[in-house]
Amino acid sequence: MSTAPLGSVRGDLAARAAALDAADPLAEHRAAFVRTDGVVAYLDGNSLGRPLLATRDRLADFVGGAWGDRLIRSWDEGWMDAPTELGDLIARVCLGAAPGQTVVADSTTVLLYKLVRAAVDGRAADGRCEVVVDTDNFPTDRYVVEGIAAERGLTLRWITPDAGGAVTVDQVRDAVSERTALVLLSHVDYRSGRIADLPAITRVAHDVGALALWDLSHSAGSVELSLDExxxxxxxxxxxxYLNGGPGAPAFAYLAARHHGRLPQPVQGWMGAADPFAMGPGYQPAAGIRQLISGTPPIVGMLPMRDMLALVERAGMPxxxxxxxxxxGFAIEVADALLAPYDVRVASPRDPAARGSHVMLEHPDFRxxxxxxxxxxxxxxxxxPHGLRVGLSPLSTSFAEVAAGLGQVADLLTPR
Known part of the structure; x- marks a missing residue:
């Protein structure tokens, strides 16, 4: 490609990005986020969201107020209820779920362990001893279920997705049986960004009497969800x-109300007891979703996501x-115009309804x-092995960042 056409293409893309930003009804919200000097384009919002300016004030106020001034009294003034109160907020804003079914507690890994163990143990009495999982799932999901299978003597039925990263309904249908206890899948594939057919796959699991557990790490806050429906x-x-809770922010777990009291979680801790301060001789689980809590809630880690959830609710998930x-879509347009001449391949679905909020590009030199x-x-x-993942957070990312960032990719691929 000669330099003249390249310059013309870049100019056209920059002009298109400017027009898209000018017409963006959510553009005003970008000013709510902390900006970093020297960062031309932040394209990793699907790994770690930008902090909000409001969060700086919230953290400072917390040190001087709820913690510094109220001290231990804050447990009675809101901290004890924070895991379920914040869980209900996430459920309402992002998950399409009624109150009383979501809790914020541990890391994703720990909550995943609790839910998988609860599901397989709850189905063991029916002779169900198999778990369906896919070979391309995020490592934590695969590692956790492998460990539980070894603990409980379960059989894993592995699905190998197609080249596009999709686990299809037919593949799940072929893998499940009357022996299946659980189907564990990610809603949005962490590499390709492909969205799995959550409604249809859940129905397939239910058709054989199995449970469906979905990892929503790459969809909560960027893809509309209707868990109850x-x-x-x-x-x-x-x-x-996409919920911008900060590094190490606690995860959330959803357990449908119809399963409360039927799927006891395995990590019995004092904060999940019916009366935590009774300090009784034996464990009696709390009623409802609170049973999923084990130890002392990570109150400080819960603070930042409140600001983002408020912003998401104002903007609206649609x-x-x-x-x-x-x-x-614009990232793919830029990749086709600037990067395809250097043999960069778009490894994400081109149908916008089939992908989450990131795009995977592939080239041997991308490391x-x-x-x-x-x-x-x-x-x-x-x-x-050679994927460059472009993560685009809807409230903090501009179209101009996409054009500028991928333009730099083209510069680095240009033969010298």
Whole structure:
């Protein structure tokens, strides 16, 4: 490609990005986020969301107020109820779920362990001894279920997704049987961004009497969800991606009300007891979703996501989803125009309804290119073996960032 056409293409893309930003009904919200000097394009919002300016004040107020002034009295003044109160907020804003079914407590890994163990143990009496999981799922999901299978003597039925990262309804149908206790899948594939057919796959699991557990880490806050409507049994997700809870922010777990009291979780702790301060000789579980709590809630870690949830609720998930599809669509448009001549392949679905809020690009040089991009203030992430993942957070990412960031990718791929 000669430099003249390239310059013309870049100019056209920059003009289109400016027009899209000018027409963006959510553009005003970008000013609510902390901006970093030297960062040209932050394209990793699906790994760690930007902090909000309001969060700086919230954290400072917490040290001087609820913690510094009220001290231990704050447990009676709100902290004890924070896991379920915040869980209900996430459920209302992001999950399409009624109150009393969601809790914020531990890391994604720990909550996933609790839910998987509860599900398989709850189905063991029916002779169900198999779990369906896919080979391309996020490592935590695979590692946790492998460990539980070894603990409980379960059989894992592995599904190998197609080249596009999709676990299909037919594949699940072929894998389940009257022996299946649980189907564990991610709603949005962490590499390709492909969205699984949650309603249909959940129905397939239910048709054979199995439970469905969905990992929502890459969809909560970017893809509209209706867990109650689609009769999802269990779900888990992190809060530091599109919910901007910060590094190590506690995760959430959803357990449908119809399963309360039937699927006891395995990590029995004092905060999940019916009367935590009775200090009794034996464990009696709390009623409802509170039973999923084990130890002392991570109160400080819960603070930042409150600001983001308030912002998401004001903007509305339908508007966020429209912006997400527009951003990822524009990223693919830029990749086709600037990067395809260097043999970059779009590894995400081109149908906007079939992808989450990130786009995977593939090229053999992308490990080195990603490192060089970070030095230039362009921050995507790399996923082996040769994927550059462009994560686009609807409320904090502009179309101009997408054009500028992927333009830098083209510069690094240009033969010298």
């Amino acid at each position: 689609h009769q999802v049994d269990l779900a888990v997700g992190c809060t530091y991606k 508007a966020l989803r429209r912006k997400s599809m527009a951003l990822t 080195a290119v990603t490192a060089a991009l970070w030095e230039r203030g362009v921050i995507p992430d790399f996923r082996p």
